[in-house]
Amino acid sequence: MSVGVVQLVDSSPDYVSEEEIHTPSVAPSLTYSEDSEDQDEPQLPEETPRRRRASTRLIAQSPADVQRITGESTQQLLNRCCGGGCCMNAQKKEQGVEYERVPLPDNDAFRSLGLKIDEIPTVLTKVADMPEQVTFLQSIRRVSSTPSPTDSAVSFGSQGSSPTIETKLQTLSLENLDTSIQPPSFVQPHPPFNVFPAKIHNTRELTRPGAEKRTYHFDLDITDYPHGEGVDFKVGGAIGVSAPNDAAAVDQVFDLLLVPRYLRDKPVLLRTTRGRWPTVWGDDQARELVTTRRDLLTWCSDIQSYPPTKSLLRILAEYALDPNEKKILMFLCSSQGQGVFCDFRTGPHISLIQLLSAFPSAKPPLDLLLSVLQQLMPRFYSLSNDPHESYGIRDGKQHRLIEIAVTVQETSDWRAGSRTGVGSGFFERQSQKFSELRRAGESAPQLYIPMFKGLMANPLAKEFVSDGPMLLIGAGVGIAPFRGFVQHRLKNANCANKVWVLQGVRDSLVDELYGGEWGVHEERVKKVVQSRRGESRYVQDEVSHQADLVWSIINSVDGRVFVCGSSKGMGEGVEEALIKVAVKKGNLKYDEAKKFWELKREVGQYITETW
Structure with a gap:
């Protein structure tokens, strides 16, 4: 079957995507409630009794009705539904519109998305616009006449550049920080806190084999935690943890985007035009700084915790080389595909890796993707001890400790069956590494948790x-x-x-x-x-x-x-x-x-x- 070209019309800026709609759903209830009244049901004369039918116009009268009918709380329903009633008209064909059957990508990742696509209109309306790019990555070159592979002082431009530019670029250099154990310094929680790599003093699994959920205990060494923040650790307080994305997942994203290995850890100039990213709670402003692609994808962007947005799908559609993949992605970004898109967002949890694997011909630039990915936010964990009375001995010295317990959160995964959350998965990997090193004979494994004093006034x-x-x-x-x-x-x-x-x-x-x-x-x-x-x-x-x-x-x-x-x-x-x-x-x-x-x-x- 030959496949024609999808035409895009009426891509008007007044179209509001589902992310911007927060009104409650007006979809009617299809079941009775003991607290509901069927005011639209006509009353028949007593002499001609008829079996009462269920009205399809009954609505939920209370939060309890919503919980009973949908299995969700009212707030959960509002968060899940875009409010457009599109779920009532999914894949409903319109008269006078020409449709075509588009071959679907033949891979496990696409099948795992569960997209219910039959035929696609040849003309799509109100397609979401390409999102604004606010993040840019620019190559930089060394000024030194004798380049050294270990030289971290970086700049760009020729040696004949103007003194003003050269002076400016001297302040832009890759900081001397081990980002394998803590994020770059620009990833800073709310002042005056800074992320501190706390050494793991000890860790163990609290639950036993057969438990439905795995929970781990951690003793974290805070002896050298920087002073001067004006607050101490408190009973019942919580620490913030800047957990990174899994290194294997980061490399897989690079592989899917065809980012060469020699570029992943190479210094690069990051320029943003607005926003708080890549900081956490920094000011909304433009930024210029030197970092690496790996650090940005590891510490700054969440690649698995949020449902896909139209902005992300629109970018994939723009750079999809396969025409059928492009049509499907454009359909999801259009008004006709709104119902399918809502099912897509509210179905099984979808990661960036899953999307890139489902549409393998889409290879957008990394900096454009970084413009629309969600900020990787800290996770918070309550202290499980009295932080004023907990100490441990190591190397003949007394170390001050705080203790936390972390339960591993899991969600379905298209390839592995299940995957862990960003924070809990990081803790589990660190605990398992610690135990492996201990079994191998290492008495004090050098493993860290990047944390900060978060909520001592919760x-x-x-x-x-x-x-x-x-x-x-x-x-x-x-x-x-x-x-x-x-x-x-x-x-x-x-x-x-x-x-x-x-x-x-x-x-x-x-x-x-x-x-x-x-x-x-x-x-x-x-x-x-x-x-x-x-x-x-x-x-x-x-x-x-x-x-x-x-x-x-x-x-x-x-x-x-x-x-x-x-x-x-x-x-x-x-x-x-x-x-x-x-x-x-x-x-x-x-x-x-x-x-x-x-x-x-x-x-x-x-x-x-x-x-």
Whole structure:
């Protein structure tokens, strides 16, 4: 079958892409709700009864309806849906429009995208414009008359350049920094913090074989952490970690873009016209600096955590050499392909490597891609110890340590079956390398975590106090910061009866975190609730069971209830259980009980840290 040329018309700038639309979906519900009323259903006379049919015009009347019908919260639905109603008209053919069947790329990566494309209009309308390029990479050459492969002083232009240009370029040089263990200095979190390569003092896996999720513990050496930032590590605080992209994934992107190996680590002049990139929280301004392509792709751009955008697909379409690949990509960027594009974005998680492998003829310039890729942002992890009391001995010296626990997050992958998140995957690789070096006989492996003092004033740290009764409710890795709370409180004997922990786990034999590591009074202060063993209960069930304790603590002077963990399931369940406790023990109506906990939150007695 011959394939014609797709015509592009009406590429008007007033077209709004789905990334810019945040209005809620108006798609009707197709199911009944006990709280909904069918006001559009005609009422039949009583003498001619007919079987009542389900109306297709019923809509959700409450967040509970949305959760029940879609399996998602209202906010999740809003984030997922572009609001254009395109999902109701996916691949709907229009009369008078000519269509053609385009051969699809024959590779596993494309098939894994799950694109439901039948025929494509020969004329596409409202195709997204090419995005503005704001990032430029320029080759630079050495000024030295005797070039040296190890010379890091770089410049560009001829030796006959004007003094003004030469003077300017003398300040642009590749910094003397080991970017294999920390990002370039321009990747700076919010002032006055700077990224510090903290040496791994020790690491181990907390979970056992058979656990549904793997969790690792890290002892990080902060003895030499730079002073002068005006804040110390605090109980319940969180550190920021500038985790890099996996080195193997970075090289694969280079390979797919045909970037020669000799260029990947070569100094290059980076020029931006606006924006914060490649910094983290820097000012929105133009920049000129010397770096390498590898550093930019390793430390500055996220290549796997975000769904593809039309800007990215438009760039791939522009540089696709295969005409069929170009048509498919252009279709996804057009108004006719909006429904397919929405399914594409909300389906299985798609990485940059997957896209480049699915459309192998597309080889856009790296700097143009960097203009549209999302910023690689730091990840935050709560301290799992009392940072004022944790030390370790190495090389005959005492080292100050902070401790964190990291649960590995996994998502589906088109080739390996699953892949880890940027941050948790980095931690797992570092832990495994550390253990391998230890087994090989190396007593002190030189491995690092690039971190900074991030959130020492987050809700958990801010509301932690040294006195007053506390109830700590958590599940999974959300229990980690509470270990520091208990360690700090149990240093004082009179606090042994003023702190209680409710820890939710699936199976204590494989995934109970920090069992036996809470202090001498652990058996008196901690209750482990298992959802897949024994009585098979959730932590919210234990909250209801401990209603007397909950009510006593929250109504005590300086009494506090802390909740930490996943918001979906655990967080929502615990909040509902707390409301029911207030209804039962306080003799309150449901709305009054809900308002009761809102007031406790406002005064700092009810603190939640969920995600």
